[in-house]
Amino acid sequence: MIKRNVLLNPGPSTTTDTVKMAQIVPDICPREHEFADMMKKMRSDLLKVVHADPSEYTSVLFCGSGTLNIDVCINSLLPEGKKVMIIDNGAYSTRAAEICEYYGLPFIDLKFPVDERPDLEIVEKTLKENPDIALVHTTHNETGTGILNPIREIGALVHKYGAVFTVDTTSSLAMRPINVHEDNIDFCMASAQKGLMAMTGLSFVIGRKDIIEKSKDYPKRSYYCNLFLQYDYFERTGEMHFTPPVQTIYATRQALMEYFAEGEENKWARHTRVFNAIHDGLDKLGFKDVIKREWQSGLVVSVIYPNDPNWDFMKIHDYCYERGFTIYPGKISDMNTFRLCALGAIDAKDIEDFFVVFEEALKEYNVAIPAKYQ
């Protein structure tokens, strides 16, 4: 029996015991055929998660956390003399802009308020005025706030102007249904510890083969994090270029089996139950969230700190943590918030149990109920 913690942070997520135990395997050298066969199946299973046609799309595995994928896509997919545009309404898209900065790439950081969806007219105008934009990147579920960006509409514009569209789907993939064809996605990405409910250390990019093959001749800006290099090595040998996260890959194999057994629709319905239970609990206690309800991704709720001298996030966090529930600080620079997330192997009952503890914590520290706002 492994103690079960309910993680309400935005990943890693609560996992099943079967996924945890799948890591306990006989020692194996990952250069063995047996291991390559497992990764081959995994690469094709990942395409199925986003309904990608295997004749057009491929998936490429990397050892690292999800940020590596953003780095890989941006540094690998920009042709010489061209520009990147980041559609930026939150912390994770800002991270992509920072990656451009670190590589010294020409880029436009098209900023929008963190609590609003990108203005498509401005997106189109910027594309029209800058024909040298070859790569457009944004975030699907902006995990910093929980706003859902209209990627299908953005993707259509990106393609109208002949650019490539990369989408950070780290906090939506394998939760909210994604179809790369209908959603106009050239490249998407995630890490195994989020929607798939596996372990940390494995990340993957799913994207168009023809574009990856074209990128062979683009400037090489990184060695470890080059998309073509890793793809080409997989295609030629079936292996990761360098040492893979062996045990995480076993856990991910199990997690994918459980993903397909639960099914895309049922899983999304479960996350939705959890999300609704989070809102019910917050509403009852009078807490307010940041993002307009109809714009929320259904996966992250960003909650505003009450205006109460007794409110101390860390004290409330510690009280809940000691009782098996992890809550998480916010990621909005000019507003004090915390986050409750709906990912992982949890259901509405876990959220009801959480709110019993959360309410106890508020009472313990004399925080007013309903929460006070001015």
Ligand SMILES: *Cc1c(COP(=O)(O)O)cnc(C)c1O
């Ligand atoms: C979690 C997450 C990442 C990756 O963050 P790491 O700290 O590298 O795991 C990237 N983008 C989004 C939208 C995320 O939610």
